[in-house]
Amino acid sequence: MPLILLGGLIFGFGLGFSQMARPEVVLNFLQFEDFGLLFVMFGAAIVSGIAFAVLPRISDAAPLTGDRYERRLKPFDRNVLIGGGIFGVGWGLSGICPGAAYASLGVGNVTILWALAGMFVGAYAQGYWRSRAAETGTAPAGAD
Amino acid sequence: MAFDPVPLQLTAELFPNGISRYAVGGLLVGLGAVVIYVGTGIAAGASTFLESTLSYVSDQSRFQQYVASRDWRVVFTLGIVLGGLAFAATVQSGLVTTSLYEAGTTGELYEVGGLTLWSTSVQPWRLFVGGVLVGIGTRIGKGCTSGHGVCGVGSASKTSLVGVATFLTVAIVTAQIVAALGVSP
Numbered sequence: 001m002p003l004i005l006l007g008g009l010i011f012g013f014g015l016g017f018s019q020m021a022r023p024e025v026v027l028n029f030l031q032f033e034d035f036g037l038l039f040v041m042f043g044a045a046i047v048s049g050i051a052f053a054v055l056p057r058i059s060d061a062a063p064l065t066g067d068r069y070e071r072r073l074k075p076f077d078r079n080v081l082i083g084g085g086i087f088g089v090g091w092g093l094s095g096i097c098p099g100a101a102y103a104s105l106g107v108g109n110v111t112i113l114w115a116l117a118g119m120f121v122g123a124y125a126q127g128y129w130r131s132r133a134a135e136t137g138t139a140p141a142g143a144d
Numbered sequence: 145m146a147f148d149p150v151p152l153q154l155t156a157e158l159f160p161n162g163i164s165r166y167a168v169g170g171l172l173v174g175l176g177a178v179v180i181y182v183g184t185g186i187a188a189g190a191s192t193f194l195e196s197t198l199s200y201v202s203d204q205s206r207f208q209q210y211v212a213s214r215d216w217r218v219v220f221t222l223g224i225v226l227g228g229l230a231f232a233a234t235v236q237s238g239l240v241t242t243s244l245y246e247a248g249t250t251g252e253l254y255e256v257g258g259l260t261l262w263s264t265s266v267q268p269w270r271l272f273v274g275g276v277l278v279g280i281g282t283r284i285g286k287g288c289t290s291g292h293g294v295c296g297v298g299s300a301s302k303t304s305l306v307g308v309a310t311f312l313t314v315a316i317v318t319a320q321i322v323a324a325l326g327v328s329p
Contacts, residue, residue: 003183004216008223009230011176011188011290016231017245018169019161023266024250024329030319035158036166041293041308043170044177048298051178052187067185074286074296076303083285084292084307086277088314093322094274095266097289098282099190101275102221106228107236108254108261114268115275122279123194127206134205 003064014044015103022104023095023112030092090122164244176227177294180220187299189291190224191282193217236260265329270322285311 018040019025029037056069074080091097096104096115104112159166180188196210196217210217234240236253237260251264264271282288285307287296292311296304 001216001219004180004186004188004219005223005226007176007178007180007183007188008220009176009227010179011173011220012224012227012229013231014169014172014174014176014227015224016169016228017172017235018166019248019250020169020173021228021231022248022250022262023264023271025161025248027266027319027323027329028250030316031323032316032320034160036161036163039163039166040170040173041289041297043167044174044294045297047171047174048177048181048187048294049300051181052295052299055182062181062183062185064183065185069181069185071299071301072187073299073301074303076306079284080286080303080307081310083281083283084310085281085285085314087281087285087288088311089318090274090277090279090281091289091311092274092315092318094271094278095319096271096274097190097278098194099224099288099290102190102193102224103228103231104264106225106230107232108229108256108259109251109263111264111266111268112271115271115278118272118275118277119191119194119279119282120198122276122281123191123283124198124202124204124279125276126280126283127195127198127202127204131204131206 011099012103012106015100016107020100020103021107021109023115025095026091026097026100027095030095094118161246161248165246168244173290173294174298177290177298181295186216187291187295188220189287189295190221191278191288191291193221194279195283197221232261233259236262267327267329270327281311 015021028034061068101115195207196214199207199210292304292307
């Protein structure tokens with residue numbers, strides 16, 4: 001748990017430093033006014049990519065949990081496209097995504113509570129629909 | 145003299161705030177994810193927190209699958225919030241200065257007890273409506289910018305690459321339309 005807190009701290013500090021905690025900066029990227037966001041996403045992906053590639057060769061399992069270092073790939077289905085599309089509209093409208101919203105609260109952006117409230121409403125709504133669908137067995141259950 | 149202003153000019157146009165703050169921030173975001181992965185083997189994503197936390201207060205069957213992970217997800221999110229606060233208390237407040245950081249001009253800065261805090265100018269309705277769609281979309285789409293974007297792309301997951309391409313494209317189109325309609329900020 002302390003390690004997860006530390007990881008979260010670095011993660012959040014990075015989101016603050018890179019200005020991703022500012023919806024305006026994300027919107028500037030999406031409107032092609034400042035392409036810096038590419039460096040954030042790919043910079044982070046390169047770092048995690050190196051770790052994901054190297055760690056399994058050094059050690060079999062994580063020291064704290066005993067979990068194996070493995071790629072837990074999410075299965076692809078239509079939902080990835082549908083969900084990605086809905087998320088895209090939301091991201092393009094608000095300029096904020098979940099991790100950046102938490103960090104944004106940390107840098108003092110109280111207004112972001114609107115977005116966080118919205119995210120919980122949205123997450124609850126889809127959970128409600130999918131719980132219903134799973135109970136009645138009409139819609140395909142999303143296994144993720 | 146090998147002086148060629150064109151690439152420089154282009155760089156300045158594409159990156160009016162420089163590159164370093166983005167690259168350094170991105171490396172830190174990746175490092176944060178790696179610290180967690182090294183210790184626990186968990187590829188951390190931020191958006192599952194939305195559902196796992198709802199399992200504390202809701203009996204909907206959909207949320208029950210996250211009961212086992214909900215505690216550490218709260219800790220992870222708390223870490224992100226505190227990490228943002230740590231950034232505000234140091235770099236944003238001017239306590240720590242570095243040439244790698246280019247201060248932004250967006251939103252509004254305000255002071256509370258010596259801390260320089262920041263607040264957005266983006267209108268609340270955009271944040272709320274966008275937030276609802278982000279909440280629905282990330283959970284149906286199996287991940288957000290951290291789960292798909294950082295961890296998924298980092299592990300070369302095809303699902304995540306398709307996910308990122310989808311939400312990035314749609315977000316660009318959406319933002320351009322919203323801007324064209326004259327909604328600002």
